[in-house]
Every structure is written in C-alpha cells, then in structure tokens.
Amino acid sequence: MENHIEDLLPFYALDALTEEEREQVEAYLATHPEARTQLEEMSRAVSVLPRGVPPVNPEPRTKSALLARVAADQRARSSVKSQPSQRVNRFQSLFRPLGFAVAILALMWILLLNLQVVGLNRQVTALHDALAAQSDSLNQIIQKLPQGTPSDTITVSLKGTDVEPQAQGQLIANPTSQSAVLVVTGLPPLEPGKTYQVWLIGGAPVSAGLLTVDANGQGVLIITSEEAIGSFNSLGISVEPEGGSPQPTGDIVVLSDL
Amino acid sequence: MGPKPEVDTDRLSDETLAIQVSRGSSTALEVLYDRHGATVLGFALRIVGERTAAEDVLQETFWRVWKNAETFQPQRGSFTSWLFRIARNLAIDVYRRGSVRPQTIPGDDDSASDLDQTPDPDMDVASQAQSALENKQIRNALTSLPGAQRQIIELAYFHGMTRQEIAEATGEALGTIHTRARLALQKLREELEREKFEG
Numbered sequence: 001m002e003n004h005i006e007d008l009l010p011f012y013a014l015d016a017l018t019e020e021e022r023e024q025v026e027a028y029l030a031t032h033p034e035a036r037t038q039l040e041e042m043s044r045a046v047s048v049l050p051r052g053v054p055p056v057n058p059e060p061r062t063k064s065a066l067l068a069r070v071a072a073d074q075r076a077r078s079s080v081k082s083q084p085s086q087r088v089n090r091f092q093s094l095f096r097p098l099g100f101a102v103a104i105l106a107l108m109w110i111l112l113l114n115l116q117v118v119g120l121n122r123q124v125t126a127l128h129d130a131l132a133a134q135s136d137s138l139n140q141i142i143q144k145l146p147q148g149t150p151s152d153t154i155t156v157s158l159k160g161t162d163v164e165p166q167a168q169g170q171l172i173a174n175p176t177s178q179s180a181v182l183v184v185t186g187l188p189p190l191e192p193g194k195t196y197q198v199w200l201i202g203g204a205p206v207s208a209g210l211l212t213v214d215a216n217g218q219g220v221l222i223i224t225s226e227e228a229i230g231s232f233n234s235l236g237i238s239v240e241p242e243g244g245s246p247q248p249t250g251d252i253v254v255l256s257d258l
Numbered sequence: 259m260g261p262k263p264e265v266d267t268d269r270l271s272d273e274t275l276a277i278q279v280s281r282g283s284s285t286a287l288e289v290l291y292d293r294h295g296a297t298v299l300g301f302a303l304r305i306v307g308e309r310t311a312a313e314d315v316l317q318e319t320f321w322r323v324w325k326n327a328e329t330f331q332p333q334r335g336s337f338t339s340w341l342f343r344i345a346r347n348l349a350i351d352v353y354r355r356g357s358v359r360p361q362t363i364p365g366d367d368d369s370a371s372d373l374d375q376t377p378d379p380d381m382d383v384a385s386q387a388q389s390a391l392e393n394k395q396i397r398n399a400l401t402s403l404p405g406a407q408r409q410i411i412e413l414a415y416f417h418g419m420t421r422q423e424i425a426e427a428t429g430e431a432l433g434t435i436h437t438r439a440r441l442a443l444q445k446l447r448e449e450l451e452r453e454k455f456e457g
Contacts, residue, residue: 010439011421015346016414045446047335049415050342052396053304055296062299062313063291066320070284073324077282 006035013042156258158235160186164253167237171258173223175230182221182235187213187253190239197240199248200225200232210244211237234258272337273330280327291320294338298345305349305416315352319345350418399449407442410435 005028011017012025029036153174160167166186173180182198190196196213198221199205206225213219223229234257239250267275267289278286295316302315322344330340400408413419413427421439425432 007433007436007440008421010436010443011414013443014411014414014439015343016418016420016424018420041447042443043335043339045443045450046415047339047342048396048450049400049411050301050338050345051297051393052400053297053300055393056300056303056312058295058299058316059313062317063288063295066291066317067284067288069321070287070324074282074284 006038009035009039010042013039013046015046156235156256158182158184158254158256161252161255163251164188167217167254169254171223171229171235173229176228178225178228180223180225180229182208182211182223183218184211184213184220184237184254185216185218187211187217187219187237189213189215189217193242194239194250195242195244196237196253197244197248198223199236199238200229201234201236202227202232205236205248206232207244207246208235229258232258273332276323276327276330276332276337279324280330284324287320287324290323290337290341294341295320298341301342302345302349305346305418306352311352312349315345315348318348322348346415346418354418395450395453398453399446402449403442403445407438407445410438411442411446414439 005025008017008021008025012022017025029039153172156171156173158167158169158171164187167184168186169182169184171180171182187196190213196211196219198208198211200208200223208223208225209221211219211221225232234255236248236252236256237254238248238252240248241250267278267285270278270286270289272290272293275283275286275290279290298319299312299316302319303309303312306312306315319341323341330337400411403411409428410424413424414421419427421432421435424430425435428435430438
C-alpha cells in the first residue's frame with residue numbers, strides 16, 4: 001500500500017491524479033512526514049515548469065478588458081457598501097416602536113410563565129400529600145392485620161408499572177405457606193365490566209384472585225394458592241374483563257419480584 | 259500597454275501585492291499582471307495552442323486573482339505557484355473541452371520561434387535580465403531530461419493527463435510511467451541545483 005501511494009507522489013506534484021487518488025495521498029501525507037518532504041522537493045521542481053515556456057507579450061486589449069471588469073466590480077462593491085447604512089436607519093425608525101411592544105409582550109410572557117410555575121408547584125405539593133396519605137393508609141391497613149404473625153413471615157413491597165405508577169402495595173406471607181395477604185393502594189376504581197386480577201408467576205401466571213378497590217383506590221385480598229407462596233418468582237396485577245381471565249390479557253398495573 | 263503604475267508599488271513582493279489586491283487595490287493587480295502576464299500567456303498558449311483562447315485564459319486568470327486574492331495563503335506556497343495553478347486549471351479545461359488543440363506535439367520539439375517574444379518595455383533592464391536568465395536555466399534543465407521522462411512531464415503537466423491516460427497513450431506499463439515521473443522530477447531538481455537556480 002505504501003509503495004503504491006509513494007508512486008503517486010510525483011503525479012500529486014504534477015496535479016495529475018483523480019480526486020480519489022488525491023484523497024488517498026493526502027491521507028497518507030498526514031501520517032508520513034518523510035513523504036511530505038519528498039513531495040515538497042518534487043513540488044518545487046514542478047513550480048518552475050511554467051517558466052520553462054517562452055513568455056509571450058499579451059495583446060493590449062486583454063489588459064484593458066481585465067481592468068474594465070475590475071473597475072465595474074469596484075463600482076458594484078461601493079454601491080453595496082453605501083446601501084446598508086441607509087437600510088439600517090430605515091430599519092431603526094420602523095422597528096423602534098415595535099421593539100418596545102415586543103419587550104412588553106416578553107415581560108408579560110415571563111409573568112405568565114411564573115404564574116404557571118407557581119401553579120405547578122402547588123400541584124406537585126398536592127401530589128406529595130396524596131402519596132403520603134396513601135402510605136399512611138397502607139400502614140393503617142397493615143396494622144389492622146392479625147397480630148403475632150410468625151417470625152418467618154416476610155413482607156414484599158410491590159410497585160406500579162408505567163400504566164399506574166402511583167400504585168403500590170405489600171404482600172405479607174410465609175414463604176412455606178399457601179396463603180398470603182395482599183394490600184394495595186393507588187389503583188383507580190375501574191369502569192363497569194372490568195376488574196383487577198392478581199397473578200402469581202413462577203412459570204405460566206396462576207390466578208390468585210380478583211381484587212376490588214374502593215373509591216380511594218385501596219384494596220385487600222387474601223390469597224390462597226395450591227402451592228407455597230415461596231415457589232413463585234413474582235406477583236402481577238392486570239386489568240381483565242369482569243369475572244377474570246384464564247391468563248393475563250389486559251394492562252399490567254403492578255409487577256414485582258417476590 | 260497603458261501608464262506604468264507607481265514606482266513604489268513596483269518594488270513590492272508578489273505576496274505583498276496579493277494582500278493589497280485582497281483589500282481592493284486594482285493598482286496592485288495591474289503590477290502583478292505586468293510582472294507575470296507574459297509568462298502566464300506563454301504558459302497558457304503552450305497548453306491550449308491557440309492565441310485567442312490563451313489570451314482569454316490570461317484575462318480570466320487575473321480576474322480570478324482579483325476575486326479570490328483573500329484565499330491566497332503565503333504559508334502554503336509562493337504567489338506564482340498559486341497563479342500558475344489557476345492558469346493551468348483554466349487552460350486544461352479549455353484544452354479538454356476540445357475547442358483547441360495543442361500547437362506542439364509532446365516530445366523534443368520546442369516550437370516557440372513564431373511567437374511574439376519581444377521583451378516587455380515596461381520592465382527594467384535588471385529585472386528583464388534576471389528573468390531571462392532564470393527562464394533559460396529552467397529550459398536547460400528541461401532539455402537535459404531524457405525524451406521519455408520529458409514526455410511524462412509534458413503529458414501530465416501541460417496536457418492534464420492522469421497516469422492511466424498517459425500509460426494508455428504511450429502504451430507503457432503503469433510501473434514504467436511511475437518510475438519515469440519520479441526520475442524526471444528528481445533530475446529536474448538536480449539540474450536546477452546544478453544551474454544554481456535561485457528561483
């Protein structure tokens with residue numbers, strides 16, 4: 001490859017390469033300083049070639065034509081230079097009042113945005129308060145559960161999916177037991193004809209019952225399984241037609257590992 | 259040929275004059291034209307082979323100098339190198355369009371005897387002598403090249419042919435073309451050094 005490129009150097013100096021070949025040589029030169037030195041020597045030799053041809057005095061008309069073009073170009077340049085100042089003055093007189101109006105509008109826009117920000121902040125605070133209330137409700141429900149749960153009972157926190165991100169819950173269970181208590185908050189009541197269905201997932205999902213939530217989005221379900229709760233990997237809640245489905249068909253609103 | 263520009267401007271280097279042209283000095287352009295016009299015309303005539311077309315190339319070359327002077331970068335080479343690159347590109351375009359045919363046949367011939375070589379009356383004697391000496395040194399160096407090597411230079415530089423086109427035109431292998439091109443430029447450089455060419 002390098003020999004091939006170095007063969008091209010004389011033709012690069014003579015400007016007798018294709019565009020693709022020029023690019024190859026220039027890429028090579030960028031990383032081979034010794035090649036650049038060679039090329040410089042060749043280029044110096046090439047640069048004198050025009051002077052190896054006998055000079056010929058031009059016709060006077062050629063110079064006259066050239067200078068006429070130059071003079072016309074100079075006049076055109078002068079004409080362009082004088083116009084912008086006039087345009088600037090007209091621009092200023094026309095747009096000064098408009099500029100003031102734009103400034104007023106901008107100020108009003110800023111005030112409006114500030115008001116929106118204040119409103120949004122209030123909404124965020126309200127949401128925080130609602131979330132805190134839900135957590136309090138959840139804790140109250142849990143406290144109402146029978147006391148004295150066995151020491152090997154575990155509590156798994158459950159989280160809502162992107163469909164219902166505010167949903168949360170807890171599964172209280174003895175992994176060796178076939179029963180568990182599911183407590184959920186933050187799930188909106190469903191329209192008539194639909195229901196929440198709970199699934200225990202180890203391989204294929206197994207229905208663990210239908211969950212009803214109240215107006216506050218809270219619900220409790222006692223789960224009874226044919227296998228130990230600890231044999232399942234995850235728990236999910238989906239939206240299904242009233243009466244439930246053999247397998248999940250609707251949106252998954254809660255999905256967590258056990 | 260018109261009134262001679264101011265003496266002070268005459269003494270400025272090509273590069274300084276080019277900067278003045280970029281700032282809009284038509285006087286500087288005129289000095290450059292008077293200084294190099296004859297060489298550019300002879301060079302253009304060598305490529306395109308027809309006087310009127312060569313004069314057009316000359317005018318267009320200096321028009322482009324006027325319009326693009328700000329793109330000349332002294333650190334990348336001399337003004338004359340830049341000037342002759344412009345002239346060559348224009349002349350090769352004319353040549354390739356096929357509207358003219360070269361006056362000379364590539365080879366040993368140097369048929370410039372019927373052309374106007376009257377020295378420029380506006381150049382001072384010393385400059386004329388220096389220029390004539392340098393041009394003679396270059397021609398001697400070119401003449402010293404073996405015919406086959408000089409032919410490569412002629413076809414590549416004065417006819418704008420690629421190496422593949424040269425190989426096809428001469429019936430030679432690409433490797434041979436590469437070797438001759440390298441040797442030609444090497445020998446040209448050595449001959450110029452031997453002639454003590456100062457450029």
